[in-house]
Amino acid sequence: MAENELYIGLISGTSVDGVDSVLVNFQQDTPELIASHSHPIGDPLRENILALCVGEDIRLSEFGQTHIELGKIFAEAANAVLNKAGVESNAVTAIGSHGQTVWHEPNAGNPFSLQLADANTIAQRTGITTVADMRGRDISAGGQGAPLAPLLHQHIFASSSENRAIINIGGISNVTCLRQGAKPIAFDAGPGNVLMDFWINKHQQKKYDEGGGWASSGTVHNELLQLCRNEPYFSKALPKSSGRELFNGSWLENKLAQCQGAIQPQDVQATMLQLTVDTIVDALDPHCQSLFICGGGAHNRALMQGLAQARPNCTVASTLTLGVDPDWVEAIAFAWIARETCAGRKIDTSGFTGTSAAVMLGGIYRA
Ligand SMILES: Nc1ncnc2c1ncn2[C@@H]1O[C@H](COP(=O)(O)OP(=O)(O)O)[C@@H](O)[C@H]1O
Ligand SMILES: [Mg+2]
Incomplete structure (x- = not known):
């Protein structure tokens, strides 16, 4: 029997209601959800994110710090799900981190989709290889960057x-x-x-x-x-x-x-x-x-x-x-994308985001 294939998926969605964190085993065809955890995003961080999302002015210093603060919270969310499952970080192949979208402009002259939650911080604080910035790569291949789930x-x-x-x-x-x-x-x-x-x-x-x-x-x-x-x-x-x-x-x-x-x-x-x-x-x-x-x-x-x-x-x-709890489907999706990217497999997103060819989703931040 094949070894366990453990991945973590992390996302804070548009609702900014917390970081969804899942530990998933992809050994079987249907992903096995081993543990899940919703990590709180407290105020004033949540207020800052919501202000960014509607285009309010922000100083670059505050912007950079929000990126790092979110990275720390995402790392905590990953460590918490491991703790819940009683699984050591070295048993996990990778984290797929979506981050927190603060601006999505796929039809701009220079299209982009911006997610915060610094992947360096996540990799450093979990000791787990982290795949992040999936939407950015899709956009660079001519896609909308969304939806990816x-x-x-x-x-x-x-x-x-x-x-x-x-x-x-x-x-x-x-x-x-x-x-x-x-x-x-x-x-x-x-x-x-x-x-x-x-x-x-x-x-x-x-x-x-x-x-x-x-x-x-x-x-x-x-x-x-x-x-x-x-x-x-x-x-x-x-x-x-x-x-x-x-x-x-x-x-x-x-x-x-x-x-x-x-x-x-x-x-x-x-x-x-x-x-x-x-x-x-x-x-x-x-x-x-x-x-x-x-x-x-x-x-x-x-x-x-x-x-x-x-x-x-x-x-x-x-x-x-x-067979899949509705609360965790999206986080499982980002764990799954991390698995494909770590395996060096491109994904065909053309029917969803409009890319013209299969694309490698996300950058890899090694543990
Ligand atoms: N018991 C509930 N009754 C009504 N709406 C709910 C309930 N639980 C969650 N929601 C809705 O779901 C939202 C969170 O959904 P989620 O899938 O996490 O969205 P996102 O991906 O945007 O973060 C909440 O903001 C709320 O609107
Ligand atoms: Mg949510």
Whole structure:
């Protein structure tokens, strides 16, 4: 029997709700999740990150220090998952660190996607070889740099008996269409939780709307929904990817300002939930038979119900049904990319990010 193939995956997503850290064994076809850990990102670091994400001015000194501070936190997250599993660092082949996106501009004259969390610091503080900056390499090969989690989706969730969609509902949502006999397609559909999180935080100082309960107490406001759906991003051709640079609190406030009359806060919440549902459903392949949800949105019951109502002929479930906990799919994806990169294998991201040829994802920082 082959040796264990242990990798760690690390990511802090658009929601900035903590660093997801997983220890995975890739010895079998389906990755075995050995341990998982969510590492907190405290204030004021979180506030700094959120300010960066909407383009606020920052001194280079503060920027550099945020990069290193995040590197330390990512290293702690890796060490914590090892601790939980009772596994020594020298048993792990590599860490795949996504880092924290603070700016994503894949369509700029000089396109880039910037993730913070210094990989030197991670390698140094864990003693484990670290693969990082996956998005940057994809962009240098003509891709959007995102979404990348679909690489794992196609690898472990594709079925020979049904057409599936894997939908990752984080701050931003991305949809992976796995249609039998066709090339997988994936892209960012639009806002996942980011606008709902913004709105409930503004009105109730909560980080998110537990189970979508507040949204369920409101009524969808059709004028606001239509204004939001008119956003050019939704009708943009593929490949496409997005982030907080576009979908943020100001984006929503701007749409609200265009509406006639006042809208009850819970109705705005209901409308943002419906926007997430509608833009996901619009992104689906019409032949899709089953939707499997991952990311924090899988815990939003009202959102799950909204998707089931919008696609009554589809099965709607979380990826747990396929054997993978929805909270850890994305971190597992970055562990998997690290494995491919360490093995010297290029990955074909063309159907997702729009690269023209297979690409080696990420730089390697040796232990
Ligand atoms: N119990 C829950 N009820 C409603 N929403 C939830 C729940 N748990 C998590 N979420 C949502 O999921 C988000 C985090 O999802 P995650 O997949 O980590 O996103 P990201 O990749 O952007 O960090 C939270 O900000 C919240 O909006
Ligand atoms: Mg998260």
